[in-house]
Amino acid sequence: MKVHLRKKKLKTGKQSLYLEFYKGIKTLSNGNVKHLRNYEYLQLYLIEDPKTTDEKKKNQEHLELAEQILAIRKAEVYQGKYNLKNDTKGKVSLLDFYVQKKEERYQTKGNYDNWDAAQKHIEAYCPAHITLNDLDVDFIKGFKKYLDTVAVTKSSKNLSQNTKHTYFNKFKACLNAAFDEGYLKENLIKKVKGFTMGESTREYLTSDELQKLSQTPCPIPLLKRAFLFSSLTGIRWSDVNKLKWSEVREEGIDNMGIPIFRIVFQQKKTEGVEYLYISQQARVLLGERKDSEERVFKGLRYSAHMNLQLLRWCMFAGIKKHITFHSARHTNAVLLLENGADIYTVSKRLGHREIRTTEIYAKIIDQKMKEAANLLPKLNWDLL
Incomplete structure (x- = not known):
């Protein structure tokens, strides 16, 4: 031309x-x-x-x-x-560009916090003068090696597999954005394989354990109602804590004469709007209806004291597992699958964006089936 x-x-x-x-x-x-x-x-x-x-x-x-x-x-x-390549955009500092992308996530606290935590390790690895033009595959591999062998937590422990996976993914998202927006001529991050996600242990209560816990007095009755409600619905702590009466709907009676209850709320973690039917027993745990803008579990707070009281309550019930409030969500998923709910329905009720997140609970059920195969007593037989 x-x-x-x-x-x-x-x-x-x-x-x-x-x-x-x-x-x-x-x-x-x-x-x-x-x-x-x-x-x-x-x-x-x-x-x-x-x-x-x-x-x-x-x-x-x-x-x-x-x-x-x-x-x-x-x-x-x-x-x-x-x-x-037009080098004008590429002269932007990598750290400055990362901060810019991080600030774009400020509305989603959990995601923003992960970007912020990853930034500390990027700053420790990356000199301040490094620009996007300076990046190459060796630099990216070097950061991955840093996370794997050098980076430590505040308590000087090596990063867990899932933490390395999360931090590298934030770095990856930053470079993907740089390529999409014309700051990089080549998408270098595609040439470096990230960390695989490790499977963390999901502590949950069996049906019998949940029954025992429901019959055991708790030092904080409000905590007991909230934990049992989460166990029956699968709702996260953050959503239980902020639940308002305006989000609790009573939608008449079905053809079996059973009242229909539903909660409509926005998940704090994903910001997705959920329409979740709840059982009559779960509705009882909410108590008497109050002003529409009032919190349902008013006075509930996340604290070390609250976590300690939860553990003591479990000990009084004879449960020696390390139970946290999030264990109630795990309990709900496992009990639903054990009682015949299909994995797609469980995934929708938990508000998972991907079915593979829910499949982890299916593995728990599969493991219990394997264990059940060896529960029967051994026979002292004579086959002759």
């Missing part, structure tokens, strides 16, 4: 400056040849026969500006032809 500066005479007596992009010729089906051209009109004009100093000066300024635009267009054509 060639670019030329052209002039076109107007009826006003002025000349219009424009660029002609000549792309060659094309032979038509009838054998004729067509010249391929595009035009860019610059909105710059020359007085055809300037007489005053001002007119001559204005002509010179417009012509010089047109020549500068021509030079820019020629450079752009040259870059495209030889696949050259």
